[in-house]
Amino acid sequence: MTVSALPSTTVRAARTRRFDPSWLLWTAIIAVLLFLVVSPFLQLLVTSFKSDKTGAFTLANYAAAYGRDRYVQALINSLELGACSALLAGVFAVPLAWAVSRTDMPGRGLTRMLVLATFITPPYTGAVAWILLAGPNAGWLNRIFVMLTGAESGPFNIYSFPGLVVVIALYSYPYIFIFTTAALELVSSEMEDAANILGAGTWRTMRRVTLPLALPAILGGLIICFLEAIALFASPAMIAIPARFNVVTTQLFQFFGNPVRVEVAAAYAMPLLVVTVLLVVVQRLMTRRQGFVSLTGKGGDRRPIALGPWRWAVFGYAMLVATLSIFLPYLFLLQAAFAKAWGRGFGLDNLSLKNFHFVLFEHATAATSVWHSFLYGSASATVATVIAIGVAYIVHRRLIPFADAFGFLCVAPFVIPGVVLAIGFYAAYAPPPLALYGTAWILILAFTTRFLPIGYVNASAAIRSLNPEMEEAVRVLGGSRLLAVRKVVAPLLKRSLLGAWLLMFIPATRELSSAIFLYGPNTKVVAVMIFDMSDEGNFEYLAALALILQALTLPLLWIGQRALGRDFMLRRSAT
Amino acid sequence: MKRLAALAIAAALAAMLAGGPLSARADGALEEAAKKEGELTWYTTHYTSEAAEELGAMFTKLYGIKVNVVRTTAQVAYQRATQDFKAAQTIADVFSTTDMGHVMRFKAEGRLEKYVPENTDKIAEAFRNLDPDGFFQTTSAGFVVLTYNTSKVKAEDAPKKWADLLDPKWKGKVSTGHPAFSGYVGNWVLSMKLMYGWDYFEKLEKNKPQIGRSINDTVTALNAGERQVAAGADGSTLYSASRGNPLAIVYPSDGAILIIAPSAILKGTKHPNAARLFMEYLYSIEASQIDVKHFTVPMRPEVPVAAGERPVAEVKSFHPTNEQIDKGIPEVIEQWRDTFGN
Numbered sequence: 001m002t003v004s005a006l007p008s009t010t011v012r013a014a015r016t017r018r019f020d021p022s023w024l025l026w027t028a029i030i031a032v033l034l035f036l037v038v039s040p041f042l043q044l045l046v047t048s049f050k051s052d053k054t055g056a057f058t059l060a061n062y063a064a065a066y067g068r069d070r071y072v073q074a075l076i077n078s079l080e081l082g083a084c085s086a087l088l089a090g091v092f093a094v095p096l097a098w099a100v101s102r103t104d105m106p107g108r109g110l111t112r113m114l115v116l117a118t119f120i121t122p123p124y125t126g127a128v129a130w131i132l133l134a135g136p137n138a139g140w141l142n143r144i145f146v147m148l149t150g151a152e153s154g155p156f157n158i159y160s161f162p163g164l165v166v167v168i169a170l171y172s173y174p175y176i177f178i179f180t181t182a183a184l185e186l187v188s189s190e191m192e193d194a195a196n197i198l199g200a201g202t203w204r205t206m207r208r209v210t211l212p213l214a215l216p217a218i219l220g221g222l223i224i225c226f227l228e229a230i231a232l233f234a235s236p237a238m239i240a241i242p243a244r245f246n247v248v249t250t251q252l253f254q255f256f257g258n259p260v261r262v263e264v265a266a267a268y269a270m271p272l273l274v275v276t277v278l279l280v281v282v283q284r285l286m287t288r289r290q291g292f293v294s295l296t297g298k299g300g301d302r303r304p305i306a307l308g309p310w311r312w313a314v315f316g317y318a319m320l321v322a323t324l325s326i327f328l329p330y331l332f333l334l335q336a337a338f339a340k341a342w343g344r345g346f347g348l349d350n351l352s353l354k355n356f357h358f359v360l361f362e363h364a365t366a367a368t369s370v371w372h373s374f375l376y377g378s379a380s381a382t383v384a385t386v387i388a389i390g391v392a393y394i395v396h397r398r399l400i401p402f403a404d405a406f407g408f409l410c411v412a413p414f415v416i417p418g419v420v421l422a423i424g425f426y427a428a429y430a431p432p433p434l435a436l437y438g439t440a441w442i443l444i445l446a447f448t449t450r451f452l453p454i455g456y457v458n459a460s461a462a463i464r465s466l467n468p469e470m471e472e473a474v475r476v477l478g479g480s481r482l483l484a485v486r487k488v489v490a491p492l493l494k495r496s497l498l499g500a501w502l503l504m505f506i507p508a509t510r511e512l513s514s515a516i517f518l519y520g521p522n523t524k525v526v527a528v529m530i531f532d533m534s535d536e537g538n539f540e541y542l543a544a545l546a547l548i549l550q551a552l553t554l555p556l557l558w559i560g561q562r563a564l565g566r567d568f569m570l571r572r573s574a575t
Numbered sequence: 576m577k578r579l580a581a582l583a584i585a586a587a588l589a590a591m592l593a594g595g596p597l598s599a600r601a602d603g604a605l606e607e608a609a610k611k612e613g614e615l616t617w618y619t620t621h622y623t624s625e626a627a628e629e630l631g632a633m634f635t636k637l638y639g640i641k642v643n644v645v646r647t648t649a650q651v652a653y654q655r656a657t658q659d660f661k662a663a664q665t666i667a668d669v670f671s672t673t674d675m676g677h678v679m680r681f682k683a684e685g686r687l688e689k690y691v692p693e694n695t696d697k698i699a700e701a702f703r704n705l706d707p708d709g710f711f712q713t714t715s716a717g718f719v720v721l722t723y724n725t726s727k728v729k730a731e732d733a734p735k736k737w738a739d740l741l742d743p744k745w746k747g748k749v750s751t752g753h754p755a756f757s758g759y760v761g762n763w764v765l766s767m768k769l770m771y772g773w774d775y776f777e778k779l780e781k782n783k784p785q786i787g788r789s790i791n792d793t794v795t796a797l798n799a800g801e802r803q804v805a806a807g808a809d810g811s812t813l814y815s816a817s818r819g820n821p822l823a824i825v826y827p828s829d830g831a832i833l834i835i836a837p838s839a840i841l842k843g844t845k846h847p848n849a850a851r852l853f854m855e856y857l858y859s860i861e862a863s864q865i866d867v868k869h870f871t872v873p874m875r876p877e878v879p880v881a882a883g884e885r886p887v888a889e890v891k892s893f894h895p896t897n898e899q900i901d902k903g904i905p906e907v908i909e910q911w912r913d914t915f916g917n
Contacts, residue, residue: 241787243917244786342799363625364624437658535787535789535795
């Protein structure tokens with residue numbers, strides 16, 4: 001085959017040297033990148049300085065956005081919320097990470113699994129579960145407390161600042177866990193041995209040697225948690241409004257009410273963007289230092305630290321965290337989902353499958369919304385994978401000048417909170433000529449941009465691991481770049497790409513903060529559906545739908561684990 | 576082909592005679608012309624999704640005309656229609672909202688087609704002649720009333736008038752929605768302010784109400800036992816009660832707040848006759864029966880109201896004027912935030 005094919009391909013090779021058609025593809029990918037990343041961001045910036053009426057340059061939007069105490073207070077609330085949530089998440093995550101990666105604590109695999117379960121629980125699902133648990137009068141924890149003590153009322157109140165902090169911390173601590181375990185697994189036992197030899201005990205060693213080595217990673221994780229907390233929309237909407245305070249995201253949502261003031265929203269979003277960019281830069285600098293540590297430590301071997309009887313105490317702590325984030329919430333979500341009326345409690349006479357039947361078959365849009373989420377999620381994960389692999393390839397093979405800039409564009413959306421990204425997309429693509437508002441496209445494009453950084457980081461790591469020789473072999477035999485990518489690079493990276501795809505697809509199916517501003521009447525996604533149900537008073541239906549979403553994710557996790565190994569989500573999200 | 580052209584001219588003529596409603600004498604003709612158009616699109620924020628779909632399906636069953644039901648919340652429907660206008664395309668033929676301000680603004684901008692349904696004189700008195708110029712009509716209604724959890728509060732202890740919510744015995748036991756999120760709540764807050772002054776809310780704040788978003792959050796709060804009394808909607812509360820939840824309503828002696836939700840035909844509609852026929856249909860016995868099934872107030876007085884509700888004519892009610900609503904609701908939202916902090 002090769003022999004007969006050779007003459008014609010050499011001829012073509014000669015021609016392609018003058019005009020390589022793969023250039024078209026590279027150009028297209030770059031154009032798409034400009035469209036997805038640069039244009040919405042520029043639109044956001046321009047809109048914030050533009051008068052709604054005349055289109056002229058103005059600072060009035062900033063005056064409107066920050067001229068009121070209440071709006072400024074919302075920003076301060078967000079920053080406090082972010083700081084408190086991140087610190088509490090650290091308290092949950094760091095001991096767990098240390099125990100799982102460095103010690104002989106029993107149930108390490110179980111703990112990892114539970115962290116993964118927490119990781120794939122959408123924050124809004126967690127928030128609803130905690131409303132069931134810690135509503136000031138009707139929450140289960142309070143009811144049980146009243147039953148046991150005979151007191152007038154229970155001590156827990158989810159509708160408060162601390163309540164919101166706990167709920168956010170419980171569902172964002174996996175980020176810190178991921179970063180910290182990744183760092184701790186690289187710390188060599190030799191260093192700890194040295195400390196031991198010099199007379200330090202286990203705890204002292206941990207405090208003085210192990211943790212300081214992992215500190216940059218821990219701080220990096222804290223920053224991610226902070227950013228996650230200030231960008232969240234649903235949990236504050238469900239909890240902060242009854243608790244009588246606003247945060248940036250709920251305030252932004254109000255600018256989208258009647259009359260819609262996109263330009264004020266854009267102006268209001270700018271400080272959030274600045275804070276995020278600064279912190280991400282700090283985070284990158286820190287984790288870069290951590291890379292240095294890992295280099296020095298990589299040679300040594302790693303043995304688990306024997307904790308003796310303490311290992312049960314540590315295990316107890318891990319289970320306590322899991323109880324708060326998984327066991328209790330899911331127990332009561334299940335109760336609500338299978339109940340005729342959740343307030344009536346556990347009992348055979350209160351059991352029913354009606355809620356599942358209702359959301360799947362009777363509700364006009366619930367089942368469709370699940371379908372939409374999976375459709376848009378897979379479309380955007382696919383587009384993002386193609387872009388990510390394309391750009392990663394360009395960057396690593398240095399196919400065009402300034403390739404690094406395009407790599408940067410791929411990770412840049414990471415610093416844009418979902419709500420802000422949505423406003424950018426709204427400003428850029430909702431009006432004519434594209435008039436994408438209300439179509440599926442605006443959601444698919446926004447999701448693509450939002451999750452592109454995950455895809456790029458993974459694709460980039462994968463391509464770095466490929467020796468260019470194999471592609472060069474194709475080129476020497478007269479194949480084009482495109483052929484090399486298609487026949488060599490893509491097949492070799494099949495697993496990595498599947499992993500990257502899943503890592504984008506799974507969060508895309510539950511994305512709320514950008515969807516809430518961009519969905520139209522016919523493009524409702526399941527996250528929006530769940531959010532809407534939260535104020536329709538039907539926690540039973542809501543719980544059923546949330547559990548359906550979780551159940552549909554399980555086969556995907558299974559595929560991912562088969563293809564990429566256990567806890568691929570936890571390991572690979574760390575990159 | 577000729578017939579079609581003739582029809583198109585007739586339709587165009589009818590559209591031009593916007594002032595003169597298409598007569599019901601021509602009911603047969605309207606129906607014929609509507610059937611030729613074959614379909615219409617209905618942006619609606621009335622009702623639940625199920626009720627909206629059912630109303631659309633009934634229209635299709637009666638006339639064989641397809642209804643694209645686009646049911647969302649009021650703000651989204653408004654944004655959507657505004658986007659359509661900006662893009663110079665009219666997608667919706669009939670626009671129904673729970674926010675009077677939306678149709679008022681559209682009317683002022685010349686976005687609406689004037690049409691007074693022939694069936695107007697058949698609906699309950701209170702709902703007629705919503706817009707003296709005939710650009711929009713009442714097509715749905717409900718009340719904000721006092722609601723309570725019957726397993727925690729005895730009927731004789733339940734609040735009887737709005738001021739009863741201010742009684743210190745309800746401290747930590749009152750539930751409300753948020754005027755910035757819910758049109759019903761906005762109307763209620765405005766009405767309380769008009770009736771009793773803002774002082775009412777300064778006092779209510781002392782009772783530490785739990786504030787949700789939608790007016791239906793009060794149903795959740797009462798059902799769960801989180802709160803015991805509320806300013807809630809009659810329809811959603813009674814619907815929940817019909818499913819076995821321990822809820823009841825009280826029509827306040829100083830007046831239930833009547834919420835009027837309008838519909839209008841959008842200018843530039845591609846299905847003017849279907850849209851008109853649909854407006855007529857919303858005033859039909861069939862539509863009213865579906866309303867009742869979903870616990871909304873029927874437009875037609877001869878259709879009995881849902882169990883637990885009172886006929887509109889027998890309810891002492893209060894209703895702000897259109898102008899008060901248009902101007903007043905944005906104001907009370909600001910005041911609300913000052914008083915309650917959210």
